Amino acid sequence: DAGVTQSPTHLIKTRGQQVTLRCSPKSGHDTVSWYQQALGQGPQFIFQYYEEEERQRGNFPDRFSGHQFPNYSSELNVNALLLGDSALYLCASSLGAGMSSPLHFGNGTRLTVT
Amino acid sequence: GIQVEQSPPDLILQEGANSTLRCNFSDSVNNLQWFHQNPWGQLINLFYIPSGTKQNGRLSATTVATERYSLLYISSSQTTDSGVYFCAVDNQGGKLIFGQGTELSVKP
Numbered sequence: 001d002a003g004v005t006q007s008p009t010h011l012i013k014t015r016g017q018q019v020t021l022r023c024s025p026k027s028g029h030d031t032v033s034w035y036q037q038a039l040g041q042g043p044q045f046i047f048q049y050y051e052e053e054e055r056q057r058g059n060f061p062d063r064f065s066g067h068q069f070p071n072y073s074s075e076l077n078v079n080a081l082l083l084g085d086s087a088l089y090l091c092a093s094s095l096g097a098g099m100s101s102p103l104h105f106g107n108g109t110r111l112t113v114t
Numbered sequence: 115g116i117q118v119e120q121s122p123p124d125l126i127l128q129e130g131a132n133s134t135l136r137c138n139f140s141d142s143v144n145n146l147q148w149f150h151q152n153p154w155g156q157l158i159n160l161f162y163i164p165s166g167t168k169q170n171g172r173l174s175a176t177t178v179a180t181e182r183y184s185l186l187y188i189s190s191s192q193t194t195d196s197g198v199y200f201c202a203v204d205n206q207g208g209k210l211i212f213g214q215g216t217e218l219s220v221k222p
Contacts, residue, residue: 006189006210015158022126031208033208033210037161041214042200042202042212042213042214042215043157043200043202043210044212045198045209048208049209055208056206056208056209058209067150081168088155090157096212097208098201100144100145100162100204101162102147102159102162103147103159103210104159105149105157105159107154107155107156108155108156108157110155
C-alpha cells in the first residue's frame, strides 16, 4: 500500500524563479492538501484540492497555486520566489474533502531560495 | 480563527520515563489529530481523536471535546520517541490548524 509520495526531496532556487512540487496521494485517497512548514514552526495550511478543484485556501498569496489531476495527484506551483518561501513543503492526503478523516503526510520537499 | 496551544514547549526525559503532552484549543472541533515529526522531518499520524480515548502500544490519547483539550500520554519512553509532537484541529472540514508543537528529547 503506497503512502503519500512527494518529489523532489530537495530543491534550490533563486529569488524570482518559479517552482513546481509534485504529490501522489495514498492509495484510496481522493483529497490532497498542501502545507508549508518554516523552521521551528508547525505546518501552515496552504490549500486543499478535491475533485480537481481548490476547495479551501489558507492565508497565502496568489503566487501560490495548485492543480489536481484526474488520478488525484497534485502539483503546487510558487511564482516569483522570495527568500521567505524557503521551507519544508508537505503534501497530505485524506478521504473526502469536508469530512473529518485522518491525514497522511508525505516526506516533504525542502525548498531553499537563495 | 481557532487557536491551538501546546504545552510544554520542550521536554527532556530519561529513557523509561512517562510523559503527558497537552493541547488546548479555543473552539469546538470536529477533527483532532496528533502527529510525531521525527528528526528527519517525517510527519507521522499517531491518532485521529476528535473525542474519547484511544491507545496504540505505549501511546494513548484522550480528547475532552466539551472542555476543549486533548492529552497525549507516552509511557516507558524510548530514544526513538524523540522529535516534535504536534496537535492539529479542524472545524472547517479539512483545514487543519497546527499548534507550535512539543519538542521531546529522550536521553539513553
